[in-house]
Amino acid sequence: MALSSLWRRAAGQAGIAKAVAMNLVGFATWIPVLALFNIYVAEVTFVDGASMYPFMNSDKDSTLRQDVVLNWKRAPQHDLERGMIVTLRSPVHPEVVAVKRIVALEGDVIRTRPPYPVSTVLVPSGHVWVEGDGPPGSSLDSNMYGPVSKRLLTGKITHVIYPFHKFGPIDWRDHRRALVE
Numbered sequence: 001m002a003l004s005s006l007w008r009r010a011a012g013q014a015g016i017a018k019a020v021a022m023n024l025v026g027f028a029t030w031i032p033v034l035a036l037f038n039i040y041v042a043e044v045t046f047v048d049g050a051s052m053y054p055f056m057n058s059d060k061d062s063t064l065r066q067d068v069v070l071n072w073k074r075a076p077q078h079d080l081e082r083g084m085i086v087t088l089r090s091p092v093h094p095e096v097v098a099v100k101r102i103v104a105l106e107g108d109v110i111r112t113r114p115p116y117p118v119s120t121v122l123v124p125s126g127h128v129w130v131e132g133d134g135p136p137g138s139s140l141d142s143n144m145y146g147p148v149s150k151r152l153l154t155g156k157i158t159h160v161i162y163p164f165h166k167f168g169p170i171d172w173r174d175h176r177r178a179l180v181e
Contacts (some may be wrong), residue, residue, distance in 0.1 A: 002127075007132035013140050015100035023028045023120070026165070031054060034042065039073070040073060040074065040148055041073060041074050042066055042070055042071060042072050042073055042074070042155075043070075043071050043073065043155075044068060044069075044070060044071070044161060045068070045069050045070075045071040045087065045097075045098050045099075045155075046066045046068055046129040046158070047066055047068070047069055048066055048068040050138060051087070051098075051100070051132030051133070051134050051138060051139035051140070051141070052099055052100075052101070052132055052133045052134065052136055052139075053133060053134045053138070054133065054134075055085075055133045056069070056133075056160075057081045058169050063139055065070060067162065067163065067165065067166070068159060068160070068161040068162035069099075069157045069158075069159065069160055069161060069170075070157070070158050070159040070160075071087055071154075071155040071156070071158075072155055072156045072158045072162060072173075073154060073155040074156075076153040076154055076155050076156055077150040077151065077153050079145045080101055080102055080128060080153075081102070081103060081105075081149070081172075081173075082103065082104065082105060082108075083101065083102065083173055084101070084156055084157075085100070085101050085102075085155075085156070085157040085170060085172055086099075086100060086101075086102055086128075086130065086152075086153050086154075086157065087099055087153070087154045087157065088100065088130065088148060088152045088153045088154055089152045089154060090126055090140065090144055091145045091148060091149075092140065092144070092150060094125040097154060098130075098140070098141075100130035100131060100132055100139070100141055100142075101130060101131055101132070101133060102128050102129070102130055102170070103110050103129045103130065103142070104125060104128065105123060105128055105129075106123050106125045106126060106127055106128070106180065107122070107123065107125070108124060108129070109121070109122050109123075110129050112142075112143055113131075113136045113143045114136060114137070114143070115137075115143065115144065116142075116143045116144070116146070121146070121147065122179075125147060126149060126150055126151075127149055127150065128146070128147065128150060128153075129142045129147055130142050135167045157170060158170060
């Protein structure tokens with residue numbers, strides 16, 4: 001009798017091990033799906049730094065907390081509008097993904113801010129002018145490196161996830177910056 005109870009216990013443990021293995025395999029099949037979703041559709045992004053202050057990271061002086069946003073990556077170069085907040089590969093530091101606001105689209109004439117060497121710029125075809133929301137000089141943006149190719153855009157920031165008091169879609173249409181007429 002002792003041998004049969006050991007046999008049943010071993011069979012029960014083998015069944016549990018098989019169930020755990022099947023669950024792990026089932027979970028592992030979702031990893032490529034999640035990775036592709038993050039690369040091509042959307043991802044949760046942490047906004048680091050003060051260049052978008054006060055719109056994002058408004059608690060930068062009182063806490064180390066970062067704003068968490070939804071970065072929509074599907075067709076980031078299409079349907080762009082002034083005021084949208086986008087992510088882009090920095091033209092001067094390609095390993096860095098920056099968060100900036102689109103201030104001007106191709107064909108617009110924009111009044112630049114220091115340290116840009118000329119006072120007005122015609123944004124060339126296939127480019128946008130991006131700036132941080134912070135005070136002049138607080139952001140590494142188009143006023144430092146000029147118009148940005150649309151091909152460097154990697155996503156559009158559509159929603160704030162955290163902090164919870166700002167949770168929801170971003171109303172970027174309220175942003176205004178004077179263009180040269």
